[in-house]
Amino acid sequence: MDDLDQKLITLLRHNARRSVSDLAIELGMARATIRTRMERLEQSGEIIGYTVMLKSDAAALPVRGIMMIEVEGHSADRVLRALNGFSEISAIHTTNGRWDLIAELGAGTLPDFDAVLRRIRLIQGITSSETTLLLTTPRSTKARF
Numbered sequence: 001m002d003d004l005d006q007k008l009i010t011l012l013r014h015n016a017r018r019s020v021s022d023l024a025i026e027l028g029m030a031r032a033t034i035r036t037r038m039e040r041l042e043q044s045g046e047i048i049g050y051t052v053m054l055k056s057d058a059a060a061l062p063v064r065g066i067m068m069i070e071v072e073g074h075s076a077d078r079v080l081r082a083l084n085g086f087s088e089i090s091a092i093h094t095t096n097g098r099w100d101l102i103a104e105l106g107a108g109t110l111p112d113f114d115a116v117l118r119r120i121r122l123i124q125g126i127t128s129s130e131t132t133l134l135l136t137t138p139r140s141t142k143a144r145f
Contacts, residue, residue, distance in 0.1 A: 001046065004029070008037055009047070016050040061106030063113040064134040067120065068099035075125030076100060082123045088116045099130075 011023055024031045041047040071079050083092055091104040107113035
């Protein structure tokens with residue numbers, strides 16, 4: 001995948017419904033080149049599909065953070081099931097190193113955010129956590145509003 005493919009994918013991540021003509025203009029390429037690139041990326045399996053992103057999925061919550069979570073022993077599945085019940089959590093990642101899980105979360109206010117953190121810390125099997133507030137997002141591949 002070359003630089004043009006990377007730029008094309010970035011544009012499609014922001015809006016997969018953009019016309020080939022619009023993409024070609026923005027990238028300074030011919031429509032046929034862009035269409036061929038998209039077809040090649042689809043056939044190679046690099047692009048596996050297109051989807052709809054709802055406003056509610058991408059709405060910026062005023063208070064956002066990353067919570068690193070340490071889980072005791074073999075309770076990761078139980079903790080994951082419990083975390084899946086939190087609407088404030090937008091993503092959960094497994095990881096290596098000191099932390100077992102990383103949760104991306106958001107809330108409307110700092111007190112609401114604090115309440116979510118307290119509820120998460122009460123989940124049986126969580127032994128430790130560390131949370132970092134996200135201040136700004138200078139780059140994202142999620143929908144822009």
